[in-house]
Amino acid sequence: MKKYKLGYTSGVFDLFHIGHLNILKKAKEQCEHLIVAVSTDELVQSYKNKTPVIPFEERLEIVESITFVDEVVAQMNRDKVAAMEHYQFDVMFVGSDWKGNALFTETEQIFKANDVDVVYFPYTSNTSSTLLTEVLNKIAQPH
Template structure:
């Protein structure tokens, strides 16, 4: 039987229960989970902010999680290029991206090559943005 390879990406800054929930749900739907971690440069470029935890430390955290089989750098947002490089069968995405132009386009491309896109609901009330806001209030 052929292994089902899954792929997801994220910044994974200030690792929290929402991150863990997504990784756990993803691993339940595939045999081998590859996680792309956004580099510090990519985060600065598209989010226009710096990470709290640097790339190497975020990568090390993810490598220690039992649901994750491989961690790779995400140096750009081209999901199709990632597919060509890693050959995954299913991609997991947070549902806040559903309907976004970037993902509507990638869904169309993935449909042509048989890659499934699965959207997961984010854990309510928990995000790195919420944690940043709480930290700012403490200051």
């Protein structure tokens, strides 16, 4: 019997790497059913001012193909409280790079009042989509 019945996590999942896989695997180890919300291109553009390298439909397909994932949904906004109300999960899994972020501090208080836990997993600092994009951009630069 796993600690949680319904787990939720979200992300862009651009340039999918081991850090993404680790979060999904660790999340599934703790919940019976794992919902993963993949950010749409429009959402990413709205808060990062850049379009993901891999288009939304392809990122969705990549995440759907992972055995640890039970359900994949489109993330069209960053409102975690609305997600909690809609999906009725009892735990949200997040990378530790978000701990202390204003977006999550208020959300944690609301979750706590609704008996929803937030579990932080260690951020994979040596591998990130941002770092991979920087390396690709350097390679693509004319010499």
